Amino acid sequence: MTTFPTAQAVRSTPEGLLWEPSERWVRGRKGEVTVVDSRHPVLVWEPGVPVPLYAFPRAEVREELLRPAKNPPTGTHTGSQTFYDVEVDGELLENAAWTFPAADLADHIAFEWFRRVGRGLDHWYEEEEEIFIHPRDPHKRVDAIPSSRHLVVEIDGTVVAATRRPVLLFETGLPTRYYVPRDDVRLDLLEPTGHHTGCPYKGIAEYWSWRGEADVPPNLVWSYPDPLPAVGAVQGLLAFYNEAVDITLDGERVERPVTHFTRTLAEQVRS
Structure with missing residues (x-):
């Protein structure tokens, strides 16, 4: 709470x-x-x-x-x-x-x-x-901050994204999300799905799935093509569910968080 x-x-x-x-x-x-x-x-x-x-x-x-x-x-x-x-x-x-x-x-x-x-x-x-979805909580913060940290994202051992210009999104109650410029993402390894979700703090997101054979959930990657003004820095950038991919930040592996998304993602893999 x-x-x-x-x-x-x-x-x-x-x-x-x-x-x-x-x-x-x-x-x-x-x-x-x-x-x-x-x-x-x-x-x-x-x-x-x-x-x-x-x-x-x-x-x-x-x-x-x-x-x-x-x-x-x-x-x-x-x-x-x-x-x-x-x-x-x-x-x-x-x-x-x-x-x-x-x-x-x-x-x-x-x-x-x-x-x-x-x-x-x-x-x-x-x-x-x-x-969208629910009223915004006035006691919650969402900050999108450009960074120069070295970020690497892997799926099943394959590097899908590597950048030194991520935008880090800090949202109360959720793990940090790492947004990557499209030029630094292997888009050839991803497939758009037509899936969309709404967020009261960020706007409407579009999704991609992994093209490979790894046992990963669908709609693993998302982007906000027209985000709300407060998080305009993430416009068009791609983010990955930390719960289901491997992220390395400045040479250190980021532990996969356990969130309310974890169970949903696992169920999508089993289905």
């Missing part, structure tokens, strides 16, 4: 939720219909969940688009009290919104993001910037 800098900034509820007000202007849309338009959102952290979600004052939600949920779930979202289906232009998003029983949050409505579990709105914005 994120460590907060001041106890005064974050408040808690009897259910174990942590929350704090945000000054960001947040909007959520389904197609061209704005469902949420809030200048007074709150960020909420559920117990055991590393990323926050937003809850919004009822007055800043189009409640006429909400319907009492026909099949409300159980055991999801700590302390959730009432679930709503969201109906927009004839399309029903089941259990896409809910309320919390905590007194401090009783007049707020939270929403699922991007159909993560089969429901949710299509687009979310903070100010004029689209946000």
Whole structure:
């Protein structure tokens, strides 16, 4: 769980939720219909969940688009009290919104993001910037810093990348990621896959897989062709999952980290 800098900034509820007000202007849309338009959102952290979600004052939600949920779930979202289906232009998003029983949050409505579990709105914005996957945590840092360190990346003993001009990306809670200029990568050993993912801190990534016969997971390499401004230094550069490749930095082998990606990558190899 994120460590907060001041106890005064974050408040808690009897259910174990942590929350704090945000000054960001947040909007959520389904197609061209704005469902949420809030200048007074709150960020909420559920117990055991590393990323926050937003809850919004009822007055800043189009409640006429909400319907009492026909099949409300159980055991999801700590302390959730009432679930709503969201109906927009004839399309029903089941259990896409809910309320919390905590007194401090009783007049707020939270929403699922991007159909993560089969429901949710299509687009979310903070100010004029689209946000992907989940809200950004204000207590988390992501820094992309150019370097002159000597970086070598190997897959199954084959050097795939070697550079003295990497960009190191430091992200709270994750291992350092090493981004390599394309001219320093053996692109002939990689195959684009058409796979894409989104990150609220970096943008939309495209992926490559290893062409060789080594027993490695697919989509092992990624790049941000149009990253968010805060990490613009990684634009077009390629990064590799440290969890599944061998990286040497200034002559020293970097230990493969164990992260929440480790199990997923291993399962992809077995499949």
